[in-house]
Amino acid sequence: MKTKFFIIRLLFFLFLTACSTAEPASTNTAVGPLTLTVMVHDSFAVSDDVIAAFEQANNVKVQFLASGDAGSAVNKAALSKEAPLADVFYGVDNTFLSRALDEGIFEPYNSPLLEKIPAQFKLDPLNQALPVDFGDVCLNYDVSYFSEKNLTPPANLEDLLKPAYRGLLVVENPATSSPGLAFLFATIGHFGEAGYLDFWQGLVDQNVKVVNDWETAYYTDFSRWGGQYPLVVSYGSSPPFEMIFAEEPLEAPPTAAITTDGSCFRQIEFVGILKGTQNHDLAEKFVDFMLSPTFQEDIPLQMYVFPVNPDAQLDATFVQYLSLPENPIVLDPAEIAKHREDWIQAWTDLVLR
């Protein structure tokens, strides 16, 4: 055991040394498989056999480059566009899409698989950014809290202003948290620019609790875990994951998502080929691969989001416990880019001051 441990440590040392002399990924001319570099955010994950299948079929080595959270990754890609870090970039979502498109980091690619994908996901008409997966930011509630108190859970955003739900909701700060920002967008989409601040004033009067990050909201303040608030802003997919990743097997999901019309915000994540890639053909193949059922079916259990390709089959647990909103809020990425700062500032002035 001890020796094995030291061998790993030694190998790692050698590996570091080897890497310092290795050639950069995109300029490989030597024999052997080519390397395709894919830049991803830190929530990216994939099954090893799925990637191995792609590598084998195309005689290529896929190297992933994590780049922090989604916002950091987009910034990195934007600032390095003169000398791109990678061939493919995955993980820009609709809240950051305009930044990526305005900076011109992608080249267009009309993948043949795009025709399978429903129009609601295709937010970039030039196909520089191609949709891969989506997830919804929705209110979650603690099922047993409401059943014990004989209280009907709120059905929509308006219900949150009823006296019965006073002091029950914890949300994330849109300035620091991606689900927090998505929930702010949901209220803007639902109540309009003229009405969303009134709604938030109502939430403030209802003693809404604000924290900076999803981890604190979910694991410190949500009553299912560490706290005393039975309503939390999380994802539409959180309830089935509470089932799949339960400590002990559960009979029914302990939480549920409120997915009525206009109460969730849909986040869509995109992939694109970075301008200046030397591996154009391979990059196209990889994008096709990401949109194909093999990769798409792997998405939910690895990344906790859902495939955009309707051909992909979902795991039985999801079919049983997932409630997907039929009419989530979607905002135009250009509008988001234009107003993001003002919206957040107005929210901050109202809610935190």
Add this chain to the structure above:
Amino acid sequence: MKFVKPLLLWLAPLTFLAVFYFYPLANILSLSLERAEGGALVTFGEALKSAAVQHVLWFTIWQAALSMLLTLLVGLPGAYLLARYQFRGKSLLRALTGVAFVMPTLVVAAGFNALLGPKGWVNLGLMSLFHLEQAPIAFINTLGAILVAHIFYNVSIVLRLVGDFWARLDPRLEQAARSLGANRWQTFRQVTLPLLAPAILAAALLIFIFDFTSFGVVLVLGGPRYATLEVEIYYQTISLFNLPLAAVLSLVQLACTLALTLTYSRLAARLSHPLRQKSQAATQKRLTTWRTRLFAGLMIGFLLILTTAPLLALAARSVTSPSAERTRAGLLVPGFTLGFYRALTLNEQQSLFYAPPSTAVAISLGYADVTVVLALLIGLPAAWALSHHQKSKINQALDPILMLPLGTSAVTLGLGFIITLDAPPLDLRASPWLVPLAHTLVAFPFVVRSLTPALRSIQPRLRQAAAVLGASPGQVLRAIDLPLVGRALLVAATFAFTISIGEFGATALVARPEYPTIPMVIYRYLSRPGGLNYGQAMALSTILMLTTLVGMLAIERLRVGDGHEF
């Protein structure tokens, strides 16, 4: 000759800083300011006039000052205890208090949540004891949480930097003062404190800068009502992509750091005296009277509670499964389980980036090893130059800039790396070397600050005497300097090692997902819903704590070995 020698010593550290710090930083700042509409100066003017920026700056300064003072207040009696008394379990105490320093903020936040959160052990205990409906203690997202977390993190800096220096002060100086009629307080104020001043000052500077640039603690434990400059820079860069404003804020932060270190250098030069150092054995007493025993007992208990209670609460959480049903039913003692540890070793999802705990530990240690070597290689010559050529103009000019990496926003520097290190032979953007290089930048100021006071306090006469007796410069180094600084070297290496093991912010920006460090894997579990994920994050955090503790204890053993002191 007087000029050339320090210059030679500076060669390695300066080259390193130039390539991996100043160049990337200058690059990203100028690129950001170029994007300013109406020019950089306008952005500057607007930012400095803005009430919001002033508010953030003021909060950043006063919370850092308050945190630093409180940390010194808590740490100095502890440093005294460790310096002047011999007792059983001292190495363990030193190691235990050091673990806190290493923990990534997310882990510490989870620890404080397990201890003092709404359903933490303390609140649960009070609720069941007094039959309360609501948690009586609200700790998370208060100013108190920020201050306590800062003390929790930094008290070991005082214990180490000041404690080690204090241990080698000749107690006869104090004894002389006492026999001349000074009381305890007078002796402390007029003899001990002035002698200790350089070490206290160095610790205070490091702590202040750490708290001044605090990010995770303020963000997660402080909550949305508090923001430091570092938090604001993150928001402007990531959320708004307002690079010009982010650059201005980064420059303000750097200017503050520089002003602080300039003040420090002035004071430090005035305060340091060459001292005759004593070996620990000669300076330390046993705990014989009931008074000293009481003091030691209280102090040890206090230090242990402060630095280990949140971590123990987290470790307890990693072996229990307090499901909502049980806690609601008022069952304080939840079921014991090793399930989370078992789950860690299974790659249930067949994920490409899965790393079993042993691999993550090995990768973290590998990065830490490289960081120690790099940080000592460039830190030692710099500290040497600073301490041996104090009057040199170069030193006086260079000294303050050594601290700058600590005062630099990680987000800004990370982007600087990306746009700068992009051409061979330094296309390091995808290289695993970026991780130890980034860690070295953070560790470097610590290495220099912990080595310099020790090197300065070597009496030149010892060296001169050796030289007169015919020792070559190499022999002087081996026979005089190395034994004297051996302990300081060890402290410096510990800092570098631990900083690397626990670093998360910069690592997340530059690391490769196939080679995750322990904090990266913890974060992966922590950012997902489901009790099993959370439990695994707690289990791996516990493994990180144990790894660190073992490392610290190993270093404590080496410490006992350096017996041939003067």
